[in-house]
Amino acid sequence: MRATLMYGAGDVRIENVPDPSLKHPTDALVRITASCVCGSDLHPYSSMKPEDGPARMGHEFIGIVEETGSEVTTLRRGDLVVAPFAISDNTCLFCREGLHTSCAHPQANFWDGEAEEGGQAEAVRVPLADGTLVKLPVAPDSTLIPSLLTLSDVLGTGHHAAVMGGVNARTSVTVIGDGAVGLMAVLAAKRLGAEQIVLMGRHTSRTDLGRSFGATDVIATRGEEGIEAVRALTNGHGTHVTLEAVGHMPAYQQAIGVTRPGGIISRVGVPQYEEAPIGFSSLFRHNIRLAGGPAPVRAYIEELMPDILDGTLTPGRVFDATTDLDGVPAAYQSMADRETLKALVTP
Amino acid sequence: MRATLMYGAGDVRIENVPDPSLKHPTDALVRITASCVCGSDLHPYSSMKPEDGPARMGHEFIGIVEETGSEVTTLRRGDLVVAPFAISDNTCLFCREGLHTSCAHPQANFWDGEAEEGGQAEAVRVPLADGTLVKLPVAPDSTLIPSLLTLSDVLGTGHHAAVMGGVNARTSVTVIGDGAVGLMAVLAAKRLGAEQIVLMGRHTSRTDLGRSFGATDVIATRGEEGIEAVRALTNGHGTHVTLEAVGHMPAYQQAIGVTRPGGIISRVGVPQYEEAPIGFSSLFRHNIRLAGGPAPVRAYIEELMPDILDGTLTPGRVFDATTDLDGVPAAYQSMADRETLKALVTP
Numbered sequence: 001m002r003a004t005l006m007y008g009a010g011d012v013r014i015e016n017v018p019d020p021s022l023k024h025p026t027d028a029l030v031r032i033t034a035s036c037v038c039g040s041d042l043h044p045y046s047s048m049k050p051e052d053g054p055a056r057m058g059h060e061f062i063g064i065v066e067e068t069g070s071e072v073t074t075l076r077r078g079d080l081v082v083a084p085f086a087i088s089d090n091t092c093l094f095c096r097e098g099l100h101t102s103c104a105h106p107q108a109n110f111w112d113g114e115a116e117e118g119g120q121a122e123a124v125r126v127p128l129a130d131g132t133l134v135k136l137p138v139a140p141d142s143t144l145i146p147s148l149l150t151l152s153d154v155l156g157t158g159h160h161a162a163v164m165g166g167v168n169a170r171t172s173v174t175v176i177g178d179g180a181v182g183l184m185a186v187l188a189a190k191r192l193g194a195e196q197i198v199l200m201g202r203h204t205s206r207t208d209l210g211r212s213f214g215a216t217d218v219i220a221t222r223g224e225e226g227i228e229a230v231r232a233l234t235n236g237h238g239t240h241v242t243l244e245a246v247g248h249m250p251a252y253q254q255a256i257g258v259t260r261p262g263g264i265i266s267r268v269g270v271p272q273y274e275e276a277p278i279g280f281s282s283l284f285r286h287n288i289r290l291a292g293g294p295a296p297v298r299a300y301i302e303e304l305m306p307d308i309l310d311g312t313l314t315p316g317r318v319f320d321a322t323t324d325l326d327g328v329p330a331a332y333q334s335m336a337d338r339e340t341l342k343a344l345v346t347p
Numbered sequence: 348m349r350a351t352l353m354y355g356a357g358d359v360r361i362e363n364v365p366d367p368s369l370k371h372p373t374d375a376l377v378r379i380t381a382s383c384v385c386g387s388d389l390h391p392y393s394s395m396k397p398e399d400g401p402a403r404m405g406h407e408f409i410g411i412v413e414e415t416g417s418e419v420t421t422l423r424r425g426d427l428v429v430a431p432f433a434i435s436d437n438t439c440l441f442c443r444e445g446l447h448t449s450c451a452h453p454q455a456n457f458w459d460g461e462a463e464e465g466g467q468a469e470a471v472r473v474p475l476a477d478g479t480l481v482k483l484p485v486a487p488d489s490t491l492i493p494s495l496l497t498l499s500d501v502l503g504t505g506h507h508a509a510v511m512g513g514v515n516a517r518t519s520v521t522v523i524g525d526g527a528v529g530l531m532a533v534l535a536a537k538r539l540g541a542e543q544i545v546l547m548g549r550h551t552s553r554t555d556l557g558r559s560f561g562a563t564d565v566i567a568t569r570g571e572e573g574i575e576a577v578r579a580l581t582n583g584h585g586t587h588v589t590l591e592a593v594g595h596m597p598a599y600q601q602a603i604g605v606t607r608p609g610g611i612i613s614r615v616g617v618p619q620y621e622e623a624p625i626g627f628s629s630l631f632r633h634n635i636r637l638a639g640g641p642a643p644v645r646a647y648i649e650e651l652m653p654d655i656l657d658g659t660l661t662p663g664r665v666f667d668a669t670t671d672l673d674g675v676p677a678a679y680q681s682m683a684d685r686e687t688l689k690a691l692v693t694p
Contacts, residue, residue, distance in 0.1 A: 093584075094608055102608035102633050164634070237440075261441055261449035267631065274626035279618040284640045286449050287511070290625065293634030 002347070003121035004057040004328050006041075008050035010336075012057070012329040020117065020125035024107070025071035028129030030063035030081060033140045034149050035119040035345045036319065037331050038085075039179045040112075040270050043247070045332050058119030058345075059085035059111035060152035062136065062145060066123070074130045080140055081133040083119070083126060084298040085153045086110050090131035098299035105131075110294070119152075120328055122347045134301045137309070146316025146344055147308045150184065154342070155304060155315045156297025157268050158184025158245070162192050163300075164291040165241035165266035169193035174230055174238075174258045175215070177245035178206040180318040180342040181268060183213055185243040187315060190214025191307070198230055198239060200254070206341055209317060223250065227257035234260070241266065244292070249273045261286035268292050319344040349694070350468035351404040351675050353388075355397035357683075359404070359676040367464065367472035371454070372418035375476035377410035377428060380487045381496050382466040382692045383666065384678050385432075386526045387459075387617050390594070392679050405466030405692075406432035406458035407499035409483065409492060413470070421477045427487055428480040430466070430473060431645040432500045433457050437478035445646035452478075457641070466499075467675055469694045481648045484656070493663030493691055494655045497531065501689070502651060502662045503644025504615050505531025505592070509539050510647075511638040512588035512613035516540035519586040521577055521605045522562070525553040527665040527689040528615055529592035530560055534662060536590065537561025538654070545577055545586060547601070553688055556664060570597065574604035581607070588613065591639070596620045608633035615639050666691040 003017045020029055035058050044055070065079040075081065087110070088095050088103035095103050101110075107127045111117065117124050126132055134151075138144050150156075158181055167173055173189045175182050178201025189197050190213060199215035200222070201207045207218040219229045231238055238260040244251050247269030255265045256277070265288060277283075283290060307313040321340040323331050324347065331343035350364045367376055382405050391402070412426040422428065434457070435442050435450035442450050448457075454474045458464065464471050473479055481498075485491050497503075505528055514520055520536045522529050525548025536544050537560060546562035547569070548554045554565040566576045578585055585607040591598050594616030602612045603624070612635060624630075630637060654660040668687045670678050671694065678690035 097609065099609045099634060164636075262444065262446045271626040271631050274624050274628065275622045276625050277621050278623050278625055278637065279621035281621065283637070284614065284618050287446060287638075287640030287643075289511075290630070290637040291634075293631045296634075 001122040002325050003118060004325065005054040006044060006048060006057050007053045009044070009046055009048050012045065012332045014325050014328060020123055022067060022069050023125065024127060025069040026128055026130065027069045028065050028072055028075055028126045028133065029067040029123060030126055031066050031123050032061045032063040032119060032121060032347050034145050035061035035347065036149060037120070037328065037335055037343045037345065038153060039181060041332065042336055043270065043272065045336055056114070056116060056118030056121070058121060060149060061119035061124065062149050063124070064140060068129060072129045075133060075135070080136045080138065082136055082148055082151050082301070083133055084156070086294065086298070087127050087132045088298055089128045090298060095131070098296055100296035100298040101294040120325070120345055132298070144308060146319045147314055148305070149344070150315040150318065151297065151301050151304060153297060154180045154184045154318065156300045157181050157295040159188040159300050159304060160295030160297070161185045161243040161245065161266045161268040161292060162188040165243055165264045167192045167194050167241050169195065171240040172196040172234060173240070174198045174200060174242045175245060176200045176242065176251050176254055177269060178203050178210060179245060182245035183210050183318055184315055185245050186210045186215045187213040187313060189243065191313065196239070198233060200226055200230070203338060222254065226254060230258040237261070238263065243268070245269050247272050249276065252276055256282050256288065259288050261288070264289045264291055266292040268295060318342045322346060348469040349672050350465060351672065352401040353391060353395060353404050354400040356393055356395050359392065359679045361672050361675060367470050369414060369416050370472065371474060372416040373475055373477065374416045375412050375419055375422055375473045375480065376414040376470060377473055378413050378470050379408045379410040379466060379468060379694050381492050382408035382694065383496060384467070384675065384682055384690045384692065385500060386528060388679065389683055390617065390619065392683055403461070403463060403465030403468070405468060407496060408466035408471065409496050410471070411487060415476065419476045422480060422482070427483045427485065429483055429495055429498050429648070430480055431503070433641065433645070434474050434479050435645055436475045437645060442478070445643055447643035447645040448641040467672070467692055479645070491655060493666045494661055495652070496691070497662040497665065498644065498648050498651060500644060501527045501531045501665065503647045504528050504642040506535040506647050506651060507642030507644070508532045508590040508592065508613045508615040508639060509535040512590055512611045514539045514541050514588050516542065518588050519543040519581060521545045521547060521586040521589045522592060523547045523589065523598050523601055524592035524616060525550050525557060526592060530557050530665055531662055532590040532592050532615070533557045533562050534560040534660065538660070543586070545580060547573055547577070550685060569601065573601060577605040584608070585610065587611070590615070592616045594619050596623065599623055603629050603635065606635050608635070611636045611638055613639040615642060665689045669693060
């Protein structure tokens with residue numbers, strides 16, 4: 001079959017690879033009908049060293065179950081399923097608490113950690129299929145597919161940011177970043193009742209989409225200037241919650257600047273730093289809290305899917321390009337150039 | 348009057364200073380009947396440069412109101428009062444939310460930030476007296492005074508750590524540090540219902556007191572060895588909540604090591620660092636949260652005082668030495684040498 005491999009920064013190729021096959025009785029084989037390129041794929045696309053490649057790519061997909069291992073009980077051939085970006089058994093101590101990204105099962109993993117599998121491909125072997133996959137009550141060609149595909153990562157990740165930030169009707173919110181996750185964080189904050197949602201981003205087409213998702217204010221400036229602009233909107237205090245959907249240090253520093261005393265910075269952009277300011281003058285002085293991490297999107301699918309099925313949420317609007325597998329390398333470049341927001345892949 | 352001044356690391360002196368007097372109509376003058384030396388006083392005692400001194404010392408005290416400004420309405424001459432370590436108006440936006448340490452009033456301050464006032468003295472001018480001071484329903488020579496004095500800082504600080512950590516009957520807790528705040532964090536965690544409380548500390552007399560306050564386990568080792576010991580007590584996972592009551596980097600690193608995926612590190616030890624690890628491999632990977640800061644102890648006095656008055660809580664047991672003002676310099680050294688846990692000062 002054909003699959004996407006990254007050989008290093010800026011070097012993505014579509015190649016023939018061995019067809020996947022069942023390895024464990026809890027596996028399922030899935031023929032992929034829709035997948036996509038993630039903002040987090042752009043981190044290695046900008047920095048991956050050739051000696052670390054080639055790597056199979058893609059951690060968001062919808063597909064049709066083709067074969068199931070002998071111990072798979074909840075799925076059967078022909079089921080249309082969506083896969084979260086993390087493999088989990090959905091039964092361990094941490095999964096039961098809704099923290100599927102810390103699943104204790106030995107086969108639990110991020111798709112990005114699976115050397116021989118990836119979602120930007122024609123097919124995939126899914127470990128712990130009962131725990132990982134969720135059936136979709138639509139046809140593979142449903143117009144809801146783009147929105148349902150966001151359940152695999154970006155919608156659940158934006159929702160996780162908002163949940164970990166404690167967003168509710170009484171909290172003001174800043175969202176840092178106008179990528180797909182930032183826009184989903186806006187949508188999620190709106191859904192949880194926030195009345196003031198400030199979106200910090202510089203791409204008008206994206207921030208316009210953010211406004212339609214619920215952003216009440218848009219700040220196009222960054223750094224100290226951007227911080228002052230958010231403070232000016234919030235009586236000088238900053239917002240109760242800041243959802244950081246970028247992952248670079250300037251975004252974290254900006255988050256400190258726009259967060260109100262006693263507030264929460266909730267990070268879902270994968271940090272591209274390890275050390276950062278958290279001492280007296282940054283977080284401690286005013287009891288600013290820090291939360292977030294890889295979103296346990298599996299935990300949120302049952303809650304979010306009905307809002308997609310009934311049309312309340314239309315997160316699929318983040319896809320502004322569609323390509324087949326051949327077009328995936330160009331889609332990476334277009335997303336890196338900030339020309340495409342998020343590319344849907346139909347293998 | 349006589350007061351305590353720090354001239355630099357290791358150099359604490361008792362000197363004559365001008366008597367305090369009313370400056371603002373919202374001030375009160377208080378004759379101090381009980382104060383104490385704080386673990387946080389030991390930070391400058393180990394590192395203060397002579398050019399930053401001399402500094403008036405002491406931020407915890409009980410005393411008798413001697414004079415009130417014309418706008419003070421809730422206090423009068425003769426009232427026995429306790430003062431939190433932060434001055435606040437108790438009416439601003441942040442005070443109303445219980446975050447008195449971020450009070451927006453221009454005169455709000457930490458006592459440690461008041462150049463000409465301090466609690467280790469015979470008397471003090473208290474700004475924003477209505478907001479800051481809380482009346483005590485006992486006599487100045489009550490046997491409850493040591494326990495009531497802990498309302499000014501260490502009990503409220505330990506309680507804040509536990510509250511910010513989300514401690515309840517379903518959470519396991521590690522407390523890092525067997526100083527007065529660490530022991531108060533044990534007491535507070537027990538009060539909030541925690542059933543497993545692991546105290547990390549090396550001083551047997553202190554950890555014994557910690558056991559009597561509610562610690563179920565004591566770990567005397569530190570670093571990787573200490574982390575492994577806590578994990579061995581918690582099915583390998585670590586505790587849901589870690590209360591960090593030290594403030595030095597090794598304590599923070601230890602906190603990361605003993606905190607369960609999805610757990611919270613709540614810091615009340617004043618950080619002696621600004622940058623620290625918070626990236627993918629420390630906090631982010633397993634959604635570990637970070638909370639804490641200067642405790643708004645004013646917010647907690649009404650909740651905690653009844654438990655002292657009825658004998659449920661005996662936090663005053665952290666005082667293992669009593670001295671007059673002349674003995675304060677020796678008390679600093681004895682606390683720095685870890686011979687005294689916490690010294691009560693009766694001017």
